[in-house]
Amino acid sequence: MRVLELAKARRSVRRFRREGVALGDVLMILEAARQAPSGANSQPWRFLVVSDSGLKARIRAAAEDGERRFYERVSGELREWLLSRGFSPEKPFLEEAPFLVLVFSQARAPYSVQSTWIAVGYALLAAEELGLGTLTYTPSDPDRVAETVGAPEGLRLEVILPIGIPAEDKPKEPRLPLSEICRLNSWNNPCSSG
Amino acid sequence: MRVLELAKARRSVRRFRREGVALGDVLMILEAARQAPSGANSQPWRFLVVSDSGLKARIRAAAEDGERRFYERVSGELREWLLSRGFSPEKPFLEEAPFLVLVFSQARAPYSVQSTWIAVGYALLAAEELGLGTLTYTPSDPDRVAETVGAPEGLRLEVILPIGIPAEDKPKEPRLPLSEICRLNSWNNPCSSG
Numbered sequence: 001m002r003v004l005e006l007a008k009a010r011r012s013v014r015r016f017r018r019e020g021v022a023l024g025d026v027l028m029i030l031e032a033a034r035q036a037p038s039g040a041n042s043q044p045w046r047f048l049v050v051s052d053s054g055l056k057a058r059i060r061a062a063a064e065d066g067e068r069r070f071y072e073r074v075s076g077e078l079r080e081w082l083l084s085r086g087f088s089p090e091k092p093f094l095e096e097a098p099f100l101v102l103v104f105s106q107a108r109a110p111y112s113v114q115s116t117w118i119a120v121g122y123a124l125l126a127a128e129e130l131g132l133g134t135l136t137y138t139p140s141d142p143d144r145v146a147e148t149v150g151a152p153e154g155l156r157l158e159v160i161l162p163i164g165i166p167a168e169d170k171p172k173e174p175r176l177p178l179s180e181i182c183r184l185n186s187w188n189n190p191c192s193s194g
Numbered sequence: 195m196r197v198l199e200l201a202k203a204r205r206s207v208r209r210f211r212r213e214g215v216a217l218g219d220v221l222m223i224l225e226a227a228r229q230a231p232s233g234a235n236s237q238p239w240r241f242l243v244v245s246d247s248g249l250k251a252r253i254r255a256a257a258e259d260g261e262r263r264f265y266e267r268v269s270g271e272l273r274e275w276l277l278s279r280g281f282s283p284e285k286p287f288l289e290e291a292p293f294l295v296l297v298f299s300q301a302r303a304p305y306s307v308q309s310t311w312i313a314v315g316y317a318l319l320a321a322e323e324l325g326l327g328t329l330t331y332t333p334s335d336p337d338r339v340a341e342t343v344g345a346p347e348g349l350r351l352e353v354i355l356p357i358g359i360p361a362e363d364k365p366k367e368p369r370l371p372l373s374e375i376c377r378l379n380s381w382n383n384p385c386s387s388g
Binding site: 001002003004006007008010011012023027028030031032033034035036037039040041043045046047048049050051052055078081082110111113114115117118119120121122124125126128129130136138150151152158159173175176178181182183184185187191 | 197224240314323367375
């Protein structure tokens with residue numbers, strides 16, 4: 001089953017080759033994304049595709065500024081997780097990836113967040129099928145990034161998807177088995193996928 | 195490109211045949227869903243698969259109760275849209291579909307809504323590939339439904355996915371062209387995919 005194969009193969013990529021992606025491939029990914037269902041068919045997603053180096057640099061600067069302030073105040077489990085994974089406020093992939101896709105939602109549309117993230121799911125699988133790596137990078141201060149790119153009022157930045165040929169081969173993070181996250185007819189009855 | 199084909203073919207289905215779906219197919223869909231990325235890899239999605247008729251009837255009753263109260267207070271554009279599409283508080287698909295998948299998120303996990311809806315996107319495409327129809331039905335009063343099924347504390351009901359063989363052949367709702375929802379490097383520069 002192709003979707004299952006792609007879903008299994010796809011993992012987050014944070015290092016990209018600087019070259020080798022055609023704009024047409026990025027648009028094909030968005031052709032898939034725009035087919036997603038949405039609340040009242042409002043199609044609340046809007047995309048800003050960025051290939052311009054200067055604009056990427058400004059996006060990176062705005063994002064890293066937000067990250068630095070976030071890292072100063074983060075605590076608890078999330079902080080532990082971030083440190084254990086070697087995360088930092090530096091986001092070089094925002095310049096290294098040949099394309100960034102900034103995904104916005106129309107804040108006032110019904111179920112705009114939910115619908116837009118279905119579209120993101122479609123985009124991730126489409127990219128995987130094209131052999132392209134992606135990351136769902138949610139800036140700590142999305143408004144700051146939205147302002148930097150001059151986003152029209154009413155649009156909320158949901159996520160930045162850097163897109164490019166992977167320059168790393170990290171394994172996929174492990175997933176919980178279905179028996180831990182799925183129940184059949186009763187909360188006492190774990191799904192078993194045979 | 196398979197993902198694009200599936201995304202284009204997939205449309206919301208509200209009428210289902212009562213038979214003809216194997217539990218294994220539903221679990222295959224969730225095998226795809228659980229591969230989705232999530233904030234800090236928290237995998238905040240939880241699934242309750244329902245095939246039991248009595249439980250489906252109780253879910254339907256709880257959902258319709260919430261819908262009736264919603265329809266009493268809805269107004270404006272959304273009301274117009276609902277009426278123009280012939281929507282009503284009646285949700286027979288909650289009993290007619292051979293399976294319901296109730297999708298929950300762990301409310302306190304980072305980016306739990308966003309992550310869970312990526313997983314929903316994966317599930318929709320997986321179902322399409324298996325020839326199964328789905329609907330992303332978001333109850334107007336999700337807490338009422340969650341309570342009815344005895345959901346553990348901390349889980350928020352995001353959506354119910356009825357799954358079954360389509361018993362209708364309605365066309366897909368039209369989508370906006372990429373040129374209207376996508377810009378390249380500047381808000382004045384529409385993407386053109388051709």
